[in-house]
Amino acid sequence: MAKMKGVQLFRDEVGNVAQLHGIGVLCVGSTWYAYGERKNEGRLFQGVACYSTNDFVHWRAHGDALAMDAGKGFLGAGRVVERPRVLCCPSSGRYVMYLHVEGGDDYSFAHIGFALSDSPTGPFELFETVQFHGNESRDIGVFQDDDGTGYLLSEDRQHGTHVYRLSPDYLSIVEDVVCLKGTDYWAGYESPVMLKSNGLYYWFGSELTGWDCNDNRYATASDLHGPWSRWRPFAPLGTRTFDSQCDAIVPIDSRCDAGGGVDDKTESSDMQRFLYIGDRWSPDDLGGSPLVTLPIEIGDGHARLQWHDEWDNGL
Template sequence: MSSSLAPRGSIVPGRLFEDDAGRPVQLHGAGIRRIGDRYYAWGEDKSHGGTFGGVACYSSPDLATWTSHGHALAVTPDVPDLAPGRVVERPKVLPAPDGTYVMFLHIDSADYADARLGWAVADRPEGPYTYLRSERPLGNISRDIGVFLDDDGTGYLLSEDREHGLHVYRLSVDLLTVEEVVSTTLAPPSDHPAGPHGYESPAMIKVDGLYYLFGSDLTGWSTNDNKYATAPSPAGPWSAWNDVAPPGTATFDSQVSDVVTVPGTEQTAYVYVGDRWDRHDLFRSPPVVLPLQVAGGRADLVWRDSWTIDTTTGVIS
């Protein structure tokens, strides 16, 4: 499928969005969150290929028309974790109780040996963010990450640790500390002939009191049949893993990055945001953004060649 620019204002899975200046939107490994009446998105700027080119920030009223706010977090030579040649991936942002915004990052070396979690903070969603530090949460390897904010304000970090599994961590009230592992899940035996591991590129939503956890198998840049599990609590117990898209489609040739909840006056919609990686041209790797039907413990990704969503009503057309 073509990875050229989608018509402005439309969502065309497998085509790049353009921003208000007509440039390809850099929402690789993206995190998206509704703040006020707009949706803010943070993604990896792949202008430097596989190494850090900055965290790009955009906002949109409709998840299709994107305004660029530049870099929320820039390459910073005198900050070792943000220096040229480093790996900074999967930017996700949560609002803190004090009105600030906390950005979570996968921080790594070019050979992926560091496997750390990074924090940055800002007074505005678009930044600029001040980088704080990185660590291995509770001593565990941390690569692909996701975040989730529960109805009661509790924040959770989702982090892939291939030595032990996919961890769900509870965060401190200010979101700046990892306090405990509340659950750890593994991929089913059929998915890990080389030994136990968890899923990567995790995302979580809550629907009608049930938690849905999404993830991708460890197949590098190649896509696979992404899975989901459900539980009555982030602490589990988690169900068996199920395919989120028709088996054999490799999740419509994509890897989950985030799942966005769109609360509307007529219905609440759910939007899957995935990456279709082109390892030879990461800058132009297109997103795959699709409606996700979620109800009664099932999550089903629905293909649409082109579509829009009314973020006021929640109606998809």
Template sequence: MPPYEYAEHGKISPGKLFLDQDGKVAQLHGAGIQQFDDTFFAWGEDKTYGGTFGGVACYSSPDLATWTFHGHSLPVTEDVHELAPGRVIERPKVLRNHNGKYVMFLHVDSSDYSDAKVGWAISEKPEGPYEFLRAERPLGNISRDIGVFADDDGTGYLLSEDRDHGLQIYRLSDDYLSVDSIVSTTLAPESNHPLGAHGYESPAMVKVAGLYYLFGSDLTGWSTNDNKYSTAEAPSGPWSEWEDFAPPGSATHDSQISTVVSVKGAQDTCHVYVGDRWIREDLFHSAPVWLPIHISDGKASLAWTDEWTLNAGTGTFTA
């Protein structure tokens, strides 16, 4: 085993592992993060069993650096087919709907990735426990890596990698429990996909000053690549040409995007890139690469910093 590096308590050190309140490695892989009141909640893939389902681990934090483990929001469950041992559950993401219920979205799959479905679960509390509802292909389309986004008016969107057609943006029903329609489909340029369609995976979306920013990763398996972003004045597009947001050739500082968190404070709003540095042979110890990302005037840029802290109250960070 290689020597693992751990972030100092209260600080974010890209490429170093977070520890929880008990000194255990925080399982924040493929994480979804939301801020509810003064607390961040994060849901991550527990990689205890490598590439197969080990539970959706839930953590809370005041600063994205100090983590308290709340157990599994969604545990391995032998009598539920989709959650049984040996299955694949990835990219847990959560939205709070207008009824105050917490809706969890999941990439649900078989070990050979032939199911390619979206799963739904629901809870009265952010940490759970969540009741698993169902898994399906949205509007009949395959779905692997996912992201979610809630607009200012509460409209919910599911972002889904559908390599048969491209990166899909779906409008969700009012309660977020089903898919209503396809809003837009975007393709990666110069696709080499045998069917001619190729959309970015691990999608994320944020809205800044009325402009929508869509992020995604190329399809290179566990290997990292230069992730891209596109902009539009509405989720329906038209979307701009895809561009790098990290230095070209850096493979997004050797990471893959999972989500972008908007931190609205009393002084400012900052944004946090949440990425993963996958170690295929040891997914449990795959390190987080979380960095401040500058988003403004139609441009996004991600610069490296060895260590930084977030002040969620002010919406600012210190490198």
């Protein structure tokens, strides 16, 4: 079993801080690949780093999956490129990376970037940036359904947060499935995360509070088109999601009552345990910003995140 802390810095095999800010996670076989924003030199684009792990404790560095462009393109210095997310397309076997891409550093371009590779470690090549039907796109997330259909979640400040259905090759958007704002909240949710458990969709997100944290929320539905439930917190109110912003929720093939160092029991055997990973942004040291890594219990339409100083993830 792999022992984790409630908040920590992931480090690679030689002890360097893993640059996994705005982390996206992809499982390939028994290996997880993680992608993150390099933040060693501040908030502007420095490349998308790639690491792999089998237990979320020991990490191997693979360099940049998406490198910075020495020219003046969207991947050049002075740009904003955030939230790397990768899916493997079932029909082609190729890997597609999705990004929040800005033309400069003022967040006015607000496009979705598509990059492509034959390997999960890259190199990825950016080939297009889009705004579907002219909608702005900032924070993004991805989701692959049981039938292999791919979806892209995209926060659009004007309308809310969209769930877009991808084409069979994952290289374009073909449908705006649903667009939601929060319950009693003026906007959609950024840093969107989606998963499916026992036939029910769970959608997680964070309110718009900049580098500061808030009580993140989730909603559920049996169909992506809706109806969706009210948005509600999954961590104790006032903890600001234990001072974090949700980034990834990863199934770790362990039930909440199967030991693994998590003693809190749920009332239903249908609750399953996932790994929650959230950014705890440190604006004055973005490259050294730690991650909150906690077990989250999900099932029966409920999600519950509780604090543990240390816990075994069962891997």
